[in-house]
Amino acid sequence: xxxxTLVFLKSCETRLYVIxxxxxxxxxxxxxxxxxxxxxxxxxxxxxxxxxxxxPGTLLGFASGARPGLPFRRCPxxxxxxxxxxxxxxxTYRRCPPSSRELLHLGLKQPAPCLIHPSYRTFSQGPKNxxxxxxxxxxxxxxxxxxxxxxxxxxxxxxxKQQKMQMQRMEQLKKVAxxxxxxxxxxxxxxxxxxxxFLGRWVLMYFGFTHCPDICPDELEKLTNVVKAxxxxxxxxxxxxxFITVDPERDDVAAMARYVKDFHPRLVGLTGTPxxxxxxxxxxxxxxxxxPKDEDNDYIVDHTILIYLINPDGLFLDYYNRTVxxxxxxxxxxxxxxxxxxxxxx
Amino acid sequence: MEASNAPNAxxxxxxxxxxxxxxxxxxxxxxxxxxxxxxxxxxxxxxCPAQWVxxxxxxxxxxxFKEKINSDGFEPSS
Numbered sequence: 101x102x103x104x105t106l107v108f109l110k111s112c113e114t115r116l117y118v119i120x121x122x123x124x125x126x127x128x129x130x131x132x133x134x135x136x137x138x139x140x141x142x143x144x145x146x147x148x149x150x151x152x153x154x155x156p157g158t159l160l161g162f163a164s165g166a167r168p169g170l171p172f173r174r175c176p177x178x179x180x181x182x183x184x185x186x187x188x189x190x191x192t193y194r195r196c197p198p199s200s201r202e203l204l205h206l207g208l209k210q211p212a213p214c215l216i217h218p219s220y221r222t223f224s225q226g227p228k229n230x231x232x233x234x235x236x237x238x239x240x241x242x243x244x245x246x247x248x249x250x251x252x253x254x255x256x257x258x259x260x261k262q263q264k265m266q267m268q269r270m271e272q273l274k275k276v277a278x279x280x281x282x283x284x285x286x287x288x289x290x291x292x293x294x295x296x297x298f299l300g301r302w303v304l305m306y307f308g309f310t311h312c313p314d315i316c317p318d319e320l321e322k323l324t325n326v327v328k329a330x331x332x333x334x335x336x337x338x339x340x341x342x343f344i345t346v347d348p349e350r351d352d353v354a355a356m357a358r359y360v361k362d363f364h365p366r367l368v369g370l371t372g373t374p375x376x377x378x379x380x381x382x383x384x385x386x387x388x389x390x391x392p393k394d395e396d397n398d399y400i401v402d403h404t405i406l407i408y409l410i411n412p413d414g415l416f417l418d419y420y421n422r423t424v425x426x427x428x429x430x431x432x433x434x435x436x437x438x439x440x441x442x443x444x445x446x
Numbered sequence: 447m448e449a450s451n452a453p454n455a456x457x458x459x460x461x462x463x464x465x466x467x468x469x470x471x472x473x474x475x476x477x478x479x480x481x482x483x484x485x486x487x488x489x490x491x492x493x494c495p496a497q498w499v500x501x502x503x504x505x506x507x508x509x510x511f512k513e514k515i516n517s518d519g520f521e522p523s524s
Contacts, residue, residue: 128493240459254473310452311452311453313461313497313498313501313502314458314462317455317458350452351452355451355452358451358452358454359452359454360453362455393501394496394497395496396450396495396496396497398450398496398497399497399499400497410516
C-alpha cells in the first residue's frame with residue numbers, strides 16, 4: 101500500500117477515536133479536513149484535541165506481524181485496531197480513554213450512530229468477514245437447475261425404456277400372430293364383411309352372444325363408453341367397435357340388429373354360419389362352449405371375455421379383460437395410437 | 447321348441463333390478479329367514495329368463511362362497 105490512509109473509528113464510551121496511519125507524515129490540518137469530510141457524514145463531532153499517532157507506518161507495521169511484547173496496556177486502542185485488522189469486530193474496550201498523546205481523537209457529545217465509516221468498512225472490520233459467498237438466490241437457482249437436470253435425464257431414460265419395451269411387445273405380438281386369418285361374416289344389416297373391410301381403421305372387437313345375462317352387456321357398455329370418449333378426443337382416429345357372436349345358431353342377422361342398437365351407433369354386429377364363426381374365433385383364439393339346454397331350449401354360452409384392440413394394419417395389439425376399467429382402457433388405447441402414429445407418420 | 451328372442455335392454459335392466467332387490471333382501475335377512483324373500487324371488491323369476499335365474503343363483507352362491515373364503519379362510523375338506 102502506498103500513500104493510503106487507514107482510518108479506524110472506534111467507540112469508547114462517549115468518545116470516538118480515530119486512528120490514522122500513513123506511510124508519510126502529513127500535515128494535521130489536512131488530515132483534520134479529510135476527516136471532517138469523511139466522518140461528518142455520519143456523526144456529529146467537535147474537535148477537542150488533535151494529535152497524530154506515532155511515526156508513519158507504525159500501524160501497518162503492526163498489522164503485518166505483531167511484535168511480541170507490544171505495550172497493549174498503554175495502548176489499548178492498538179489492541180482494538182489489531183483486533184480489527186485480525187478479523188474481529190469492532191468493539192468497545194475498557195481502557196478508556198487512550199493516551200491523548202498517542203492518538204487523534206474527536207470528542208463526541210453522544211455515542212456515534214455509525215461507528216465504522218462506510219467507506220472504510222472493509223478495513224475496520226478487517227479481513228475477518230469473508231466475502232458473503234453466494235447469495236441464497238444463486239444457490240437456489242443452481243440447486244434447481246441441477247435438480248432439473250437430474251429429472252430431465254431420468255425422464256429421458258425412462259421414455260427410452262418405455263419405447264424399448266413397446267418395441268419388444270410388438271415383436272411378441274407379431275409372433276403370437278393373432279388375427280392373421282381372414283374372417284368373412286355377415287353384419288347386422290345382412291351385408292357381407294371381411295377382415296379386409298376393416299383395414300385402415302382401429303378396431304375394438306368383442307366376442308359374445310345376445311342371450312348373455314350380464315357380462316356381454318357390461319362389456320359392450322364399457323366398449324361403448326371408450327369409443328365415445330375416443331370420438332370426443334381431437335387428434336385421435338375414430339375406432340370401429342365390432343361384436344361377433346359365438347352363438348350363430350340363435351344370433352342371426354335380425355337378432356344381432358336388435359341387440360347392437362342398444363349400444364354405440366357405430367357398433368357392427370357380425371354373425372354367419374357356425375363354420376364361419378368358428379373360423380373367426382379360432383383366428384383370435386377365442387374359446388366358446390355351449391352350455392346345457394333347459395326346457396325352453398335356452399342355454400348359456402361360456403366364452404372368453406376379452407376386448408381385442410386391432411390396429412389399422414390388422415395387427416392385434418392388446419386385449420382388455422373384465423378387470424380393466426374404461427379409463428384404463430382409454431389410456432392404453434391412446435398410448436397405442438400415439439405410438440402407432442409416431443412409427444408411421446402419414 | 448323355438449327359443450324366444452333375447453331380452454332387450456329394457457328387459458335386461460328390469461331383470462337386473464329384480465335380482466338386485468332379491469339379493470338385497472337376502473343380505474338383510476339371515477339364512478334361516480330366506481323364505482321371507484319369496485315375494486322378491488317370484489318377481490325375479492318372472493322377469494328373468496329361466497337360464498338367467500339359474501345363472502344368477504349360481505353366481506350368488508359363488509359370491510357368498512368367495513366372501514366366506516376371504517373372511518374365514520379356506521379349509522380343505524379332508
